[in-house]
């Protein structure tokens with residue numbers, strides 16, 4: 001079996017697995033509205049804070065913050081490797097994993113670097129949301145009844161109102177400008193040099209089924225549109241297509257975040 005399993009196969013498996021059914025095979029689940037609740041299997045507790053969402057096909061514990069999809073549940077609960085969890089669920093739901101040739105080593109290492117860069121950028125955006133400069137964005141989210149837990153669960157962040165905040169942050173982590181451009185985080189200026197693609201926006205990371213950060217969706221602050229009603233400011237700016245992000249295929253995390261937040265009358 002090759003080391004990597006194609007994205008569409010992983011998505012196919014997840015679309016056929018019912019996470020509530022899977023988890024209820026291990027621990028008793030109690031229905032609670034649209035979700036299920038249980039005593040968390042990952043930490044000791046007396047009141048149930050472990051939640052399974054059939055709508056989102058994820059689980060999350062508000063006590064110990066463990067959470068994820070069907071693959072991560074098996075990895076966590078059964079102490080399986082990712083590959084094992086995928087193979088087990090594939091067998092369970094009748095999906096055949098094709099034997100694929102090893103991905104070109106160079107492409108694989110570029111992808112690995114891009115995932116890492118996005119991870120770093122996401123951490124920076126999250127940090128910004130909790131800084132004084134992110135206060136307006138955070139207040140806005142809180143005013144829309146987005147809970148702190150939801151912000152953390154979907155790793156929401158804020159891009160500072162600067163042309164080079166993420167460039168400086170990521171350059172200081174020894175990431176080259178050419179990689180930042182490949183990751184879609186920066187744009188090149190006509191006269192030379194680069195600037196941040198995302199500025200003064202709320203950041204929604206886009207995840208794949210393995211919780212890797214593929215790219216970002218960025219929403220303008222409504223206060224900005226109110227302040228400049230005549231300026232044509234795009235409501236959303238998204239990452240461009242990159243070696244790890246194909247539009248229309250990878251909207252997993254973005255959809256999750258939007259769905260969760262729509263429940264709170266946002267987006």
Ligand SMILES: [Zn+2]
Pocket residue numbers: 040041042043050061062063064065066
């Ligand atoms: Zn827990």
